Amino acid sequence: MSLWGTTAPRFIYHDNVTGEATVELDNARVLDVEPVTDYIELVSQIDGTSEMEGRGTAWTVRILVHLFKYADPAAAYAAIVSCRGHFGTLWLHRDGNQFPDAQTTFTLKDVAPFHLTTTTFKDAAVLTFETATEFIRAAARSWINWGQTDVTPLGDTSYTFDELT
Numbered sequence: 001m002s003l004w005g006t007t008a009p010r011f012i013y014h015d016n017v018t019g020e021a022t023v024e025l026d027n028a029r030v031l032d033v034e035p036v037t038d039y040i041e042l043v044s045q046i047d048g049t050s051e052m053e054g055r056g057t058a059w060t061v062r063i064l065v066h067l068f069k070y071a072d073p074a075a076a077y078a079a080i081v082s083c084r085g086h087f088g089t090l091w092l093h094r095d096g097n098q099f100p101d102a103q104t105t106f107t108l109k110d111v112a113p114f115h116l117t118t119t120t121f122k123d124a125a126v127l128t129f130e131t132a133t134e135f136i137r138a139a140a141r142s143w144i145n146w147g148q149t150d151v152t153p154l155g156d157t158s159y160t161f162d163e164l165t
Contacts, residue, residue, distance in 0.1 A: 013088030027069035031062040068123035105132035
């Protein structure tokens with residue numbers, strides 16, 4: 001018996017059509033769990049000294065799923081792919097606790113099928129889950145909705161970016 005659990009992983013997400021949906025990742029095993037701590041460098045404008053401050057820890061979890069062990073591998077793959085991009089909770093083991101706690105939200109970022117036991121079709125897949133906080137932070141770096149942000153040139157009047165262009 002493991003301290004964290006012995007059964008297969010589970011991902012529960014909210015589907016707009018059916019409500020809450022559960023994907024039981026039978027025939028799967030956790031490959032790796034990586035914490036990624038985000039730091040920001042704070043530089044003093046007075047004396048130029050710098051200090052690193054942690055902004056939080058994001059998690060990346062990779063899970064190997066043996067699709068060939070399912071009765072219908074195509075249906076299992078379709079169920080897994082259908083939850084890509086949804087936000088939900090992740091259990092590394094169904095009989096354990098949510099990982100790493102109940103407040104952390106994950107998203108299935110990538111599904112990478114590959115050949116494991118045969119060359120005629122892809123019979124396994126690696127699922128990459130990331131914490132939603134890191135997903136949102138990456139999205140904010142690549143895209144900012146400037147139309148919703150007030151810009152005040154020279155402090156005289158409040159304009160939106162759409163009005164200025």
